[in-house]
Amino acid sequence: MIIVTGGAGFIGSNLVKALNEQGRTDIIVVDDLSDGKQFYNISDCDIADYLDKDDFLARVKADDGILDNVEAIFHQGACSATTEWDGKFMMANNYEYSKVLLHACLAKGIQFLYASSASVYGGSEVFKEARDHEKPLNVYGYSKWQFDQYVRRLQNSFGSQVVGFRYFNVYGPREQHKGSMASVAFHFNNQLKDAGVCKLFGGSGGYGDGEQRRDFVFVADVVKVNLWFLQHPEKSGIFNLGTGRCQSFNDVADAVLAWHQQHGLNGHKEYVPFPDHLKGAYQSFTEADISALRAVGYSETFASVEQGVSAYMDWLNG
Numbered sequence: 001m002i003i004v005t006g007g008a009g010f011i012g013s014n015l016v017k018a019l020n021e022q023g024r025t026d027i028i029v030v031d032d033l034s035d036g037k038q039f040y041n042i043s044d045c046d047i048a049d050y051l052d053k054d055d056f057l058a059r060v061k062a063d064d065g066i067l068d069n070v071e072a073i074f075h076q077g078a079c080s081a082t083t084e085w086d087g088k089f090m091m092a093n094n095y096e097y098s099k100v101l102l103h104a105c106l107a108k109g110i111q112f113l114y115a116s117s118a119s120v121y122g123g124s125e126v127f128k129e130a131r132d133h134e135k136p137l138n139v140y141g142y143s144k145w146q147f148d149q150y151v152r153r154l155q156n157s158f159g160s161q162v163v164g165f166r167y168f169n170v171y172g173p174r175e176q177h178k179g180s181m182a183s184v185a186f187h188f189n190n191q192l193k194d195a196g197v198c199k200l201f202g203g204s205g206g207y208g209d210g211e212q213r214r215d216f217v218f219v220a221d222v223v224k225v226n227l228w229f230l231q232h233p234e235k236s237g238i239f240n241l242g243t244g245r246c247q248s249f250n251d252v253a254d255a256v257l258a259w260h261q262q263h264g265l266n267g268h269k270e271y272v273p274f275p276d277h278l279k280g281a282y283q284s285f286t287e288a289d290i291s292a293l294r295a296v297g298y299s300e301t302f303a304s305v306e307q308g309v310s311a312y313m314d315w316l317n318g
Contacts, residue, residue: 001026001027001028001048001069001070001071002019002024002026002027002028002070002071002072002073002074003027003028003030003067003070003072003073003074004016004019004027004028004029004030004073004074004076005030005031005053005056005073005074005075005076005077005101006030006031006075006076006077006078006115007027007028007029007030007031007042007047007050007074007076007077008029008031008033008038008039008041008042009031009038009041009076009077009080009177010041010170010174010175010177010178010219011076011115011167011170011219011222011223012029012031012074012076012077013041013042013045013174014172014173014174014219014220014222014223015074015076015223015226015227016029016042016045016047017044017045017174018223018227019227020045020046022227025046025047025048026048027045027046027047027048028047028048028049028050028051029042029045029047029049029050029051030050030051030052030053030056030077031050031052031053031077032052032053032054032077033052035177037177038177040176040177041174041177051066053077053097057097057100060100060101060104061100063104067104067105067108067110070108070110071110071111072110072111072112072113072230073101073105073110073111073112073113074113074114074226075098075101075112075113075114075115076114076115077097078093078094078098078115078143078144079093079094079140080117080140080178080181081140081181084139084140085138085139086139087139087142090139090140090142090143091139091143091146093143094140094143094144094147095143095146095147095150098114098147099147099150101114102114102150102151102154102162105160105162106154106158106159106160106162109159109160110160111160111161111163111230111233112160112161112162112163113161113163113165113226113229113230114147114162114163114164114165115144115164115165115167116144116145116147116148116164116165116166116167116238117140117141117144117166117167118166118167118168118169118215118240118242118283118286118288119136119137119138119140119141119144119283120134120136120141120144120145120148120166121133121134121135121136121283121286122134122135122136122137122141122283123135123137123283125285126289127215127240127242127286127287127288127289128240128289128291128292129166129237129238129239129240129289129292134148137280137282137283147164148164148166148238151164151238152238155236155237158236160233161229161233161234161235161236162236163229163235163236163237163238163239164237164238164239165222165225165226165239165241166238166239166240166241166242166288167217167222167241167242168214168215168216168217168240168241168242168243168286168288169183169214169215169216169217169242169286170183170217170218170219170222171183171184171185171186171216171217171218171219171308171309171312172218172219172220172308172311172312172315173219173312173315173316174219175219183216184249184252184253185216185252185255185256185309185312185313186316188252188253188256189256189260189313189316189317192256192257192260192265192267193260193265196265196266196267196268197267197268197269197270198253198256198257198267198268198269198270199269199270199271199272200249200250200253200269200270200271200272201249201271201272201273201274201275202271202272202273202274203274204274204279204282204284205282205284205285206284207284207285209250209271210248210249210250210253210269210271211248211249211250212248212249212284212285213246213247213248213249213284213285213286213287214246214247214249214283214285214286215242215243215244215245215246215247215286215287215288216243216247216252216305216308217241217242217243217288217302217303217308218302218303218307218308218311218312220303220308220311221243221300221302221303221308222241224300225239225241225293225298225300228298228300232296232297235296235297237292237296239290239292239293239296240288240289240290240292240293241288241290241293242286242287242288242290242302243288243290243302243303243304244287244288244289244290244302245287245304246285246286246287247304247305250269251305251306252305252309253269254269255305255306255309255310255313256309256313257269258306258310259309259310259313259314259317260313263317
Protein backbone atom coordinates (compact mmCIF):
# COMPACT_ATOMS: atom_id res chain seq x y z
CA MET A 1 0.00 0.00 0.00
CA ILE A 2 1.10 3.56 -0.77
CA ILE A 3 -0.31 6.68 0.87
CA VAL A 4 -0.27 10.05 -0.89
CA THR A 5 -1.15 13.01 1.31
CA GLY A 6 -2.32 15.99 -0.70
CA GLY A 7 -3.27 13.32 -3.21
CA ALA A 8 -6.02 15.44 -4.76
CA GLY A 9 -3.65 18.39 -5.07
CA PHE A 10 -1.30 19.33 -7.88
CA ILE A 11 1.81 17.19 -7.44
CA GLY A 12 -0.01 14.56 -5.40
CA SER A 13 -2.59 13.82 -8.09
CA ASN A 14 0.12 13.57 -10.72
CA LEU A 15 1.89 11.04 -8.49
CA VAL A 16 -1.31 9.01 -8.11
CA LYS A 17 -1.84 9.00 -11.89
CA ALA A 18 1.76 7.94 -12.53
CA LEU A 19 1.47 5.12 -9.98
CA ASN A 20 -1.69 3.97 -11.80
CA GLU A 21 0.27 3.95 -15.05
CA GLN A 22 2.75 1.61 -13.35
CA GLY A 23 -0.14 -0.71 -12.53
CA ARG A 24 -0.58 0.31 -8.91
CA THR A 25 -4.02 0.99 -7.47
CA ASP A 26 -3.22 0.08 -3.85
CA ILE A 27 -3.19 3.79 -3.00
CA ILE A 28 -4.81 5.72 -0.17
CA VAL A 29 -5.35 9.38 -1.00
CA VAL A 30 -5.38 11.77 1.96
CA ASP A 31 -6.58 15.33 1.44
CA ASP A 32 -9.03 18.06 2.42
CA LEU A 33 -11.86 18.32 -0.08
CA SER A 34 -13.45 21.40 1.44
CA ASP A 35 -12.92 22.75 -2.06
CA GLY A 36 -14.93 20.01 -3.74
CA LYS A 37 -13.64 20.94 -7.17
CA GLN A 38 -10.33 19.28 -6.33
CA PHE A 39 -11.94 15.89 -6.89
CA TYR A 40 -11.48 16.53 -10.63
CA ASN A 41 -7.75 15.93 -10.17
CA ILE A 42 -8.30 12.29 -9.18
CA SER A 43 -11.51 11.55 -11.06
CA ASP A 44 -9.50 9.62 -13.67
CA CYS A 45 -7.41 7.80 -11.07
CA ASP A 46 -7.96 4.41 -9.43
CA ILE A 47 -7.38 4.28 -5.69
CA ALA A 48 -8.10 1.89 -2.82
CA ASP A 49 -9.44 4.50 -0.39
CA TYR A 50 -9.76 8.20 0.45
CA LEU A 51 -9.33 9.77 3.90
CA ASP A 52 -9.75 13.31 5.15
CA LYS A 53 -6.46 14.75 6.37
CA ASP A 54 -7.69 15.30 9.94
CA ASP A 55 -9.15 11.78 10.18
CA PHE A 56 -5.90 10.34 8.85
CA LEU A 57 -3.81 12.24 11.38
CA ALA A 58 -6.04 11.07 14.22
CA ARG A 59 -5.72 7.45 13.09
CA VAL A 60 -1.94 7.70 12.79
CA LYS A 61 -1.73 9.13 16.32
CA ALA A 62 -4.00 6.35 17.61
CA ASP A 63 -1.85 3.75 15.83
CA ASP A 64 -5.04 1.89 14.86
CA GLY A 65 -3.49 -0.11 12.04
CA ILE A 66 -3.92 2.45 9.27
CA LEU A 67 -0.20 2.16 8.51
CA ASP A 68 -0.07 -1.65 8.54
CA ASN A 69 1.27 -2.99 5.24
CA VAL A 70 2.15 0.52 4.02
CA GLU A 71 5.30 0.62 1.89
CA ALA A 72 5.69 4.37 1.48
CA ILE A 73 4.08 7.71 2.24
CA PHE A 74 4.42 10.53 -0.28
CA HIS A 75 3.69 13.49 1.99
CA GLN A 76 2.65 16.22 -0.43
CA GLY A 77 -0.12 17.75 1.69
CA ALA A 78 0.47 21.25 3.03
CA CYS A 79 -0.78 24.80 2.95
CA SER A 80 1.25 26.04 -0.02
CA ALA A 81 0.04 29.65 -0.14
CA THR A 82 3.10 31.87 0.14
CA THR A 83 0.70 34.77 0.81
CA GLU A 84 -0.72 33.13 3.98
CA TRP A 85 0.61 34.88 7.10
CA ASP A 86 -1.27 32.94 9.81
CA GLY A 87 1.81 31.42 11.39
CA LYS A 88 -0.07 29.31 13.93
CA PHE A 89 -2.10 27.65 11.18
CA MET A 90 0.94 27.25 8.94
CA MET A 91 3.10 25.60 11.60
CA ALA A 92 0.32 23.23 12.70
CA ASN A 93 -0.50 22.23 9.13
CA ASN A 94 3.00 22.07 7.62
CA TYR A 95 5.34 21.44 10.54
CA GLU A 96 3.59 19.57 13.36
CA TYR A 97 1.60 17.36 10.96
CA SER A 98 4.82 16.40 9.16
CA LYS A 99 6.57 15.54 12.43
CA VAL A 100 3.81 13.09 13.39
CA LEU A 101 4.04 11.32 10.03
CA LEU A 102 7.84 11.25 10.13
CA HIS A 103 7.96 9.53 13.52
CA ALA A 104 5.22 7.07 12.56
CA CYS A 105 7.14 6.09 9.42
CA LEU A 106 10.43 5.72 11.31
CA ALA A 107 8.76 3.54 13.91
CA LYS A 108 7.36 1.21 11.26
CA GLY A 109 10.15 1.31 8.67
CA ILE A 110 7.98 3.04 6.06
CA GLN A 111 9.62 5.07 3.29
CA PHE A 112 8.84 8.75 3.89
CA LEU A 113 9.13 11.09 0.88
CA TYR A 114 8.00 14.63 1.59
CA ALA A 115 7.56 17.99 -0.10
CA SER A 116 9.89 20.76 0.98
CA SER A 117 10.24 23.95 -1.03
CA ALA A 118 12.74 26.24 -2.72
CA SER A 119 11.12 29.04 -0.72
CA VAL A 120 13.49 28.06 2.11
CA TYR A 121 16.21 29.95 0.22
CA GLY A 122 14.30 33.24 0.22
CA GLY A 123 16.53 36.07 -0.90
CA SER A 124 19.64 33.92 -1.28
CA GLU A 125 21.47 33.90 -4.59
CA VAL A 126 22.89 30.43 -3.96
CA PHE A 127 20.46 27.51 -4.04
CA LYS A 128 22.39 24.69 -2.45
CA GLU A 129 21.18 22.43 0.37
CA ALA A 130 23.20 24.10 3.13
CA ARG A 131 22.21 26.18 6.15
CA ASP A 132 24.28 29.19 5.04
CA HIS A 133 22.04 29.73 2.01
CA GLU A 134 18.63 29.28 3.68
CA LYS A 135 16.80 32.54 4.43
CA PRO A 136 12.99 32.19 4.20
CA LEU A 137 11.07 35.36 3.34
CA ASN A 138 7.60 34.24 4.46
CA VAL A 139 6.01 31.96 7.05
CA TYR A 140 5.30 29.27 4.44
CA GLY A 141 9.01 29.08 3.64
CA TYR A 142 9.80 29.08 7.34
CA SER A 143 7.45 26.16 8.03
CA LYS A 144 9.14 24.10 5.32
CA TRP A 145 12.62 25.11 6.41
CA GLN A 146 11.95 24.32 10.06
CA PHE A 147 10.82 20.79 9.17
CA ASP A 148 13.96 20.32 7.08
CA GLN A 149 15.95 21.39 10.14
CA TYR A 150 14.07 18.86 12.28
CA VAL A 151 14.87 16.11 9.77
CA ARG A 152 18.53 17.11 9.77
CA ARG A 153 18.73 16.88 13.57
CA LEU A 154 17.43 13.32 13.49
CA GLN A 155 19.01 12.05 10.28
CA ASN A 156 21.80 10.06 11.89
CA SER A 157 19.22 7.91 13.69
CA PHE A 158 17.14 7.00 10.62
CA GLY A 159 16.63 3.29 10.01
CA SER A 160 14.48 3.77 6.91
CA GLN A 161 14.31 6.15 3.97
CA VAL A 162 13.51 9.83 4.55
CA VAL A 163 13.70 12.12 1.51
CA GLY A 164 12.80 15.80 1.25
CA PHE A 165 12.29 17.47 -2.12
CA ARG A 166 12.83 21.21 -2.39
CA TYR A 167 10.47 21.93 -5.25
CA PHE A 168 11.29 24.93 -7.39
CA ASN A 169 8.66 26.47 -9.72
CA VAL A 170 6.57 23.45 -10.66
CA TYR A 171 4.02 23.78 -13.46
CA GLY A 172 1.84 21.40 -15.44
CA PRO A 173 -1.43 19.45 -15.49
CA ARG A 174 -3.82 19.29 -12.51
CA GLU A 175 -2.99 22.64 -10.94
CA GLN A 176 -6.14 24.53 -11.93
CA HIS A 177 -7.58 24.42 -8.38
CA LYS A 178 -4.67 26.47 -7.02
CA GLY A 179 -6.16 29.78 -8.15
CA SER A 180 -3.71 32.64 -7.71
CA MET A 181 -1.00 30.15 -6.65
CA ALA A 182 -1.14 28.27 -9.97
CA SER A 183 1.87 28.63 -12.28
CA VAL A 184 2.41 31.58 -14.57
CA ALA A 185 2.06 29.24 -17.56
CA PHE A 186 -1.50 28.47 -16.41
CA HIS A 187 -2.32 32.15 -15.93
CA PHE A 188 -0.71 33.22 -19.21
CA ASN A 189 -2.80 30.63 -21.04
CA ASN A 190 -6.02 31.96 -19.50
CA GLN A 191 -5.11 35.59 -20.06
CA LEU A 192 -4.28 34.95 -23.68
CA LYS A 193 -7.55 33.14 -24.34
CA ASP A 194 -9.59 35.76 -22.47
CA ALA A 195 -7.99 38.99 -23.67
CA GLY A 196 -5.21 38.15 -26.13
CA VAL A 197 -2.47 39.33 -23.77
CA CYS A 198 0.02 37.78 -21.31
CA LYS A 199 0.58 40.11 -18.35
CA LEU A 200 4.02 40.08 -16.73
CA PHE A 201 5.57 42.08 -13.89
CA GLY A 202 7.66 45.05 -14.88
CA GLY A 203 11.27 45.34 -13.79
CA SER A 204 12.22 44.62 -10.17
CA GLY A 205 15.18 43.51 -8.10
CA GLY A 206 17.61 44.70 -10.77
CA TYR A 207 15.86 42.69 -13.50
CA GLY A 208 14.22 44.15 -16.61
CA ASP A 209 10.59 43.79 -17.60
CA GLY A 210 9.63 40.11 -17.41
CA GLU A 211 13.27 39.15 -16.92
CA GLN A 212 12.98 37.90 -13.35
CA ARG A 213 14.27 34.36 -13.57
CA ARG A 214 13.10 31.14 -11.98
CA ASP A 215 13.92 27.46 -12.20
CA PHE A 216 10.69 26.26 -13.84
CA VAL A 217 10.30 22.47 -13.57
CA PHE A 218 7.64 20.42 -15.36
CA VAL A 219 5.52 18.32 -13.01
CA ALA A 220 6.17 15.13 -15.01
CA ASP A 221 9.87 15.48 -14.13
CA VAL A 222 9.02 16.06 -10.46
CA VAL A 223 7.01 12.83 -10.46
CA LYS A 224 9.86 10.91 -12.11
CA VAL A 225 12.26 11.96 -9.34
CA ASN A 226 9.79 10.95 -6.61
CA LEU A 227 9.24 7.54 -8.17
CA TRP A 228 12.98 7.01 -8.68
CA PHE A 229 13.54 7.43 -4.95
CA LEU A 230 10.66 5.04 -4.25
CA GLN A 231 12.66 2.44 -6.19
CA HIS A 232 15.85 3.34 -4.30
CA PRO A 233 14.92 3.06 -0.60
CA GLU A 234 18.57 3.14 0.39
CA LYS A 235 18.82 6.80 -0.68
CA SER A 236 17.94 9.48 1.89
CA GLY A 237 18.51 13.20 2.22
CA ILE A 238 17.15 16.63 1.32
CA PHE A 239 17.44 17.47 -2.37
CA ASN A 240 16.72 20.39 -4.65
CA LEU A 241 14.20 19.43 -7.30
CA GLY A 242 14.52 21.79 -10.22
CA THR A 243 16.09 21.64 -13.65
CA GLY A 244 19.38 23.23 -12.63
CA ARG A 245 18.90 26.14 -15.03
CA CYS A 246 16.86 29.32 -14.70
CA GLN A 247 14.70 30.86 -17.42
CA SER A 248 12.82 34.14 -17.52
CA PHE A 249 9.11 34.81 -17.20
CA ASN A 250 9.40 36.18 -20.73
CA ASP A 251 10.51 32.70 -21.84
CA VAL A 252 7.36 31.19 -20.33
CA ALA A 253 5.09 33.78 -21.95
CA ASP A 254 6.86 33.34 -25.30
CA ALA A 255 6.35 29.56 -25.12
CA VAL A 256 2.64 30.00 -24.37
CA LEU A 257 2.30 32.54 -27.20
CA ALA A 258 4.17 30.29 -29.62
CA TRP A 259 1.87 27.33 -28.90
CA HIS A 260 -1.25 29.42 -29.43
CA GLN A 261 0.12 31.01 -32.59
CA GLN A 262 0.58 27.51 -34.00
CA HIS A 263 -3.09 26.92 -33.24
CA GLY A 264 -4.37 30.14 -34.81
CA LEU A 265 -4.53 32.51 -31.82
CA ASN A 266 -2.26 35.55 -31.82
CA GLY A 267 -1.48 37.64 -28.78
CA HIS A 268 1.17 39.76 -27.13
CA LYS A 269 2.91 40.52 -23.84
CA GLU A 270 2.12 43.42 -21.56
CA TYR A 271 4.03 44.57 -18.48
CA VAL A 272 2.34 45.78 -15.30
CA PRO A 273 3.94 47.64 -12.36
CA PHE A 274 5.55 45.40 -9.78
CA PRO A 275 3.12 45.08 -6.80
CA ASP A 276 4.04 46.96 -3.64
CA HIS A 277 2.91 44.11 -1.38
CA LEU A 278 5.49 41.74 -2.92
CA LYS A 279 8.46 44.04 -2.49
CA GLY A 280 10.93 42.47 -0.06
CA ALA A 281 9.09 39.12 -0.09
CA TYR A 282 9.67 38.01 -3.67
CA GLN A 283 12.31 35.80 -5.21
CA SER A 284 13.49 37.48 -8.41
CA PHE A 285 15.93 34.68 -9.16
CA THR A 286 16.03 30.96 -8.43
CA GLU A 287 18.20 28.23 -9.90
CA ALA A 288 18.52 24.82 -8.30
CA ASP A 289 21.94 23.42 -7.63
CA ILE A 290 21.16 19.77 -8.43
CA SER A 291 24.64 18.40 -7.82
CA ALA A 292 23.44 16.48 -4.73
CA LEU A 293 20.61 14.90 -6.73
CA ARG A 294 23.05 13.87 -9.44
CA ALA A 295 25.53 12.57 -6.87
CA VAL A 296 23.04 10.01 -5.51
CA GLY A 297 22.52 8.65 -9.01
CA TYR A 298 19.56 10.44 -10.61
CA SER A 299 20.61 11.00 -14.22
CA GLU A 300 17.42 11.77 -16.18
CA THR A 301 17.26 15.02 -18.15
CA PHE A 302 14.73 17.75 -17.30
CA ALA A 303 12.43 19.44 -19.79
CA SER A 304 13.19 23.03 -20.77
CA VAL A 305 10.47 25.67 -20.48
CA GLU A 306 9.89 25.39 -24.21
CA GLN A 307 9.44 21.62 -24.05
CA GLY A 308 7.42 21.51 -20.85
CA VAL A 309 5.11 24.41 -21.66
CA SER A 310 4.34 22.96 -25.07
CA ALA A 311 3.36 19.63 -23.49
CA TYR A 312 1.32 21.47 -20.84
CA MET A 313 -0.53 23.53 -23.43
CA ASP A 314 -1.40 20.31 -25.29
CA TRP A 315 -2.97 18.97 -22.09
CA LEU A 316 -4.59 22.20 -20.94
CA ASN A 317 -6.20 23.04 -24.25
CA GLY A 318 -6.67 19.53 -25.58
